[in-house]
Amino acid sequence: MDVPNAGYVLERKVFDRVLTEMAANAGADIIVKARATGVKKDDNGYVNGIVFRYSARDYTVKAKVVIAADGIESQVGRWAGIDTTHDLRDIDVCAQYLISKIDIEPEYCDFYVGREIAPRGYIWVFPKGADIANVGVGIGGTISGKGGKLAIDYLNEFVKRKFPQGKIIGQVVGAVPVGDSLPKLVGNGILIVGDAAHHSDPISGGGIANAMYSGMFAADTAVDCLKKGDVSAKALSIYEGRWDREIGKHFKRICRIRDEALKFSDEMFDRCAAVLNRMPAEKVNMPTIFKTVLKHQPRLLLELRHLILAGWV
Secondary structure (H helix, E strand, O other): OOOOOOOOOOOHHHHHHHHHHHHHHOOOOOOOOOEEEEEEEOOOOOEEEEEEEEOOEEEEEEOOOEEEOOOOOOHHHHHOOOOOOOOHHHEEEEEEEEEEOOOOOOOOOEEEOOOOOOOOOEEEEEEOOOOEEEEEEEEEOOOOOHHHOOHHHHHHHHHHHHOOOOEEEEEEEEEEEOOOOOOOOEEOOEEEOHHHHOOOOOOOOOOHHHHHHHHHHHHHHHHHHHHHOOOOHHHHHHHHHHHHHHHHHHHHHHHHHHHHHOOOOHHHHHHHHHHHOOOOHHHOOHHHHHHHHHHHOOOHHHHHHHHHHHOOO
16 A cells, blocks of 8 residues: 555654653653652542652652553553453554564565464564664464464564564564553543553554543643642543544444454455455555455455444445
8 A cells, every 4th residue: 555644654762752852841850760669649549649669769759640651551540440451352462573684665564464474463564774674563462372372483483484684683572452442541630541541553553643642632631620620530531531532432443343354364365465456556545445355356245244334434
């Protein structure tokens, strides 16, 4: 697919640092390599601070409102009394290498799907330059470990086959939420955002854009509530409402689409791809894919009916 301005490949270390600089310039105090170890509550049960460990010492910082942005299965949210746990079905287990000296097309991101190479997920190749890329894999949480294979094993098999001469110069591993948003995003004195709120895209697993949106929604709400002197869960629930209106409804829809697409066999994907290969890259988009596949393979209508009902097109 060749879609102008469809998105960007970010250099996360640079991106995160610039965000930190912007926060510092706006007046925030930045404490690096500090780990939250608990929350503080007042006599009414409102979260009013964080306990953190820094340079082998414990510190407490008071706050009128706390925003938890501590990633998958947020401990800060859990300490505040909000259930942030996941069902294994709603996470993908991921592994990624940064690989240099490889032959890639730097203008395109490559995606590989198939039950044999990335069960219930996909492999990605995201260019970082002319001959360097992030190469990673995500597999379903319930699949990880079956047959003795982990995400890193699927990744190693792919890299050995696709980029045998590549040089691995970096590695990250972790889990990504791919279910619906947390049903409860706020408590008294606290809001949860980003991966901590399960806000990664249920199909792609991408989390940056949704984290930025939820962070903005939460910050706007916190500022308004602080001005009014009310940071109760009821007052902060404005954030939940805004998330649901602007993004949450879409999340529920694509969760249904994902569940239906997972029923596809590799043969089904191959048949669709064979049809799409006949189309110019600049004309490929979701509605066109659907119509073209049906035009050339009418019998697929029966197999795709559940995607129509799920609202794919």
